[in-house]
Amino acid sequence: MHPVRIAPSILSADFSKLGEEVRAIDEAGADWIHVDVMDGHFVPNISFGPAVMKSVRGVTTKPFDVHLMIAPVDVYLDAFAEAGADCITVHYEAGPHIHRSLQHIKSLGKRAGVVICPGTPAKMLDYLLDMVDLVLVMSVNPGFGGQSFIPSQLKKISAIRTMIEKSGRDIDLEVDGGVDAAWAKRCIEAGADALVAGTSVFRGGPSAYAANIAALRGD
Template identity: 50%
Template sequence: MTLIGPSLMCADMGILRETVTKLDQAGVDFFHLDVMDGSFVPNFTMGPDMIKNVRPYTNKPFDVHLMVQNPEKHLDTFIEAGADMISVHTEATEHLQRTLQKIRNKGLKAGVALNPATPIDELKYVLDVVDYITVMTVNPGFAGQKFIPLMYKKISDLKHLLEKERYNIAIQVDGNIGYQTIPGVLENGASMLVCGTSSLFKPEITFEEAVIKLKSFITSQEKEKFKKD
């Protein structure tokens, strides 16, 4: 089953509570919250207070993507803010295994995020403490970027690695995930879609209409994939 999660960095921050409520009612599966420190990536976004502020407006999982240096220093802060899942970048911490294990020890799902140029080999010796892997299909930091075509192969290579090593780990994709790119990422093994301006945040339609349209499209793609398999 393919899960969809709106990227809240694409939302209007002035009506964030209302947006979360509407997306929840529309039937999204989780919420993706990007945290940027202006150092690991050249931008600043959500902090723990903002996450805590919208936490009461949905029971759906909060997937906190820490695009920050030394994320291990900030785990407790975001867990207290309401995170259910936390992903960290391989390049951002010297002790990746310890950081992932700490996330799991706190009762959360632990994720690893890979920048476009980061090789999947860096994951081989932490797969036993990983619940999901986020493949960045654009360079992180800003919304509205173009999908990097080689990421289809990266997703496929990652899927083959997980099957070879016999790990049941979800592959999440993040960056320009829309109607043109969804068929390819699903075909190559992704099962969690972070959706922003390319699919969910459309001014011409309501959130309910956007979610219904997107889910219908995903279902049709899953059926096509099943036929091929």
């Protein structure tokens, strides 16, 4: 298991100065930059596309952890790879051929991740762990920031950690949704080694980002 990585979601950043915000969370100690892409179809919100992501790619050398909440997803994989994604994560629920999506991400030379929503059981990963570099557990229903953590997902995180250990593969276990310092501690105890946080990182402005990130780590 890796030391915990913190991936601030730029969905909660000030979009009027997105480049400055990305630079600020980099300097504040972010490990990854989490990019939430929503299409208004698979989820009830629209965020941004590959052009916006590409516009801030040069601001940091930190990995771009790209979470695609879009359906269909396959037709956009190349665009996000070209825009600078390091890891591309797609939803199990977003289409009928998850293996095809993961295979395509790998063919682009990117890390491949799979996301499961709160109502999707861990057992759906049984035939996917041999293909992925990351599993993302949604601890809220995807589509909006600022939601409350769904406690039942802790049991799922523990189950997936056991599955990963049994697989013998080096797979990151990430959690996204309602993660504040208190829930971060419980997620880490359950087996998570990467945490996405939006509101709890960006609260208070740039001068607070380092302390907010440290609090999530439990420092």
